Amino acid sequence: MATRFINVFAALLAASLAAIAQQADLIYYNGKIITMWPERPSAEAVAIAGDRFIAVGASADVLKTAGPGARRIDLHGQTVVPGLIDSHVHPIGAALSEIDGPVPVFHSIAEIQDYIRKQAKTLPSDRLIFVPKVYPSRLAERRYPTRAEMDAAAQGREAVADNGYAAVLDSALMKRLGITKDTPEPSNGRIVRDSAGNPTGLILGAPQLLAAVRTARKYTAKERLQGLKSMLAHYNAAGLTSIIDRSEGPEGFRAYQQLHDSGQLTVRAYVTYLIRAQGSPADVRQEIERFPFVTGFGDKWLRVGSLKTILDGGILIGTAYLREPWGQHTQLYGFVQPDYRGVLSVSKENLFEMARVADELGWQMTAHTTGGGATDLLLDAYEAADKIKPIRGRRFTVTHGNFPDPRAIERAKRLGVAFDIQPAWLHLDGAAIKDVFGPERMKNFQPLRSMLDAGLVVAGGSDHMIRFDSREATNPYHPFFGMWMAVTRKTTDGKVLNPEERISRMEALKMWTWNAAYLMFAEKETGSIEPGKLADMVVISKDFATCPEDDIKDIEPVETIVGGKVVYQRSAAAVSGR
Numbered sequence: 001m002a003t004r005f006i007n008v009f010a011a012l013l014a015a016s017l018a019a020i021a022q023q024a025d026l027i028y029y030n031g032k033i034i035t036m037w038p039e040r041p042s043a044e045a046v047a048i049a050g051d052r053f054i055a056v057g058a059s060a061d062v063l064k065t066a067g068p069g070a071r072r073i074d075l076h077g078q079t080v081v082p083g084l085i086d087s088h089v090h091p092i093g094a095a096l097s098e099i100d101g102p103v104p105v106f107h108s109i110a111e112i113q114d115y116i117r118k119q120a121k122t123l124p125s126d127r128l129i130f131v132p133k134v135y136p137s138r139l140a141e142r143r144y145p146t147r148a149e150m151d152a153a154a155q156g157r158e159a160v161a162d163n164g165y166a167a168v169l170d171s172a173l174m175k176r177l178g179i180t181k182d183t184p185e186p187s188n189g190r191i192v193r194d195s196a197g198n199p200t201g202l203i204l205g206a207p208q209l210l211a212a213v214r215t216a217r218k219y220t221a222k223e224r225l226q227g228l229k230s231m232l233a234h235y236n237a238a239g240l241t242s243i244i245d246r247s248e249g250p251e252g253f254r255a256y257q258q259l260h261d262s263g264q265l266t267v268r269a270y271v272t273y274l275i276r277a278q279g280s281p282a283d284v285r286q287e288i289e290r291f292p293f294v295t296g297f298g299d300k301w302l303r304v305g306s307l308k309t310i311l312d313g314g315i316l317i318g319t320a321y322l323r324e325p326w327g328q329h330t331q332l333y334g335f336v337q338p339d340y341r342g343v344l345s346v347s348k349e350n351l352f353e354m355a356r357v358a359d360e361l362g363w364q365m366t367a368h369t370t371g372g373g374a375t376d377l378l379l380d381a382y383e384a385a386d387k388i389k390p391i392r393g394r395r396f397t398v399t400h401g402n403f404p405d406p407r408a409i410e411r412a413k414r415l416g417v418a419f420d421i422q423p424a425w426l427h428l429d430g431a432a433i434k435d436v437f438g439p440e441r442m443k444n445f446q447p448l449r450s451m452l453d454a455g456l457v458v459a460g461g462s463d464h465m466i467r468f469d470s471r472e473a474t475n476p477y478h479p480f481f482g483m484w485m486a487v488t489r490k491t492t493d494g495k496v497l498n499p500e501e502r503i504s505r506m507e508a509l510k511m512w513t514w515n516a517a518y519l520m521f522a523e524k525e526t527g528s529i530e531p532g533k534l535a536d537m538v539v540i541s542k543d544f545a546t547c548p549e550d551d552i553k554d555i556e557p558v559e560t561i562v563g564g565k566v567v568y569q570r571s572a573a574a575v576s577g578r
């Protein structure tokens, strides 16, 4: 005990000497700073030298660290939070989604038809009309458009309403792709058919049937680079200073590196490598062994993140893999088949091999799992790998994991498995899906209170993939909107879904700061405002700690600072270009 005390004392002495030795070149004072630093949760001022905080404390003390020519910025009582981190975004895809013009938010089938008619007028006649991000749970009709409705708008041109996991094809496109009554049922999805066995136009899962359609528009490296750069500027405007990009391949990694090399990264990025994990287990091993790097390679701006695969479909599209059959109430998704459990897009053998190889080679692993059955299977794979080489401390992750039941929570805790969760889905989809799942199963929908109480690290993410606008995007990536959801659990119909699972606003803030930094192995560098850490922080428009709960969603960044540099200022109306 005595030795420990002396050590702590020595460390404190060293820290204060360092502060004296270093002079600040930038000081923010007279503010209300929420640090997320347990040792000093609130402060009035921070001093920055280079790209790091060197002092955090009372204004009078911190101002003393000013070097000659230091800039002193009076916060006039404004609130400051640590730089915010989104644990799940797809910035390049989101930017490219609007490269041919803004994508409207679709609220009804009539709006989809209008969009198709407009595109038919402006796009070259041989170009497919692609309607992205169509979710039945977010349409007034609570269903997909039918093929007849697509045909009526497309007038003989090829058109598809898609969300990346399910799609409705019009007759012209069905004909070109050769999808008919005789097309065999795919093992990793379903071709929805009418009573006569004819395809209705709706295809769930089965990505191989739609790959050509989804990648019809080719992008250049320059478009990707430009898209990433402008998306990161939008992220800065939303207060984001770090992100976990949740799926890239070689082209995406190159875009990040190019931006980094030219000194233009304004958001720190931890980039997930996506693999398909198809073929045999031996193929999966080979696919992973080919990569010349593993998790952690990089620097404080750009790092190789986790290895990911997509294990099931989605709760919004009826393809999530559940613990038990979906049941009778799946009309929302365009089918009713009581014994159906959902879709697994990676076999159990391949998933287990992926976890083993990831563990063996030093990768952090994650998988997209939206249904409880898929989450359980992923935990099975982690458990099996853990028996060969312990995964504790490796921060293996469950991505989405919408339905962790008490048993899954307990297993995750035992294995040191963290979660990357999207609270905005609660708001947007909670009302629609609760009729499908029923109250019993909905008890396990994003049980944030239970997860935090069990000691799990849960990071806040958006799964942003379409559109630039932070609040209109699919999915909305405005961090304060996400935090508001985690705190209130209010769905679009104004009801509160499982009020007992609400968390406090400081816990919500932690999801978007320290916890997300933990998923990036970066909690010693970011995630809180502490002397020695990277100077990432956000000045915000309201007092996060005391404003009325419903005002949290309206909080806007006033200024965003990454590594001691201002990357966004509200007054400059910085978010204009793309």
Ligand SMILES: [Zn+2]
Pocket: 088, 089, 090, 246, 463
């Ligand atoms: Zn995603």
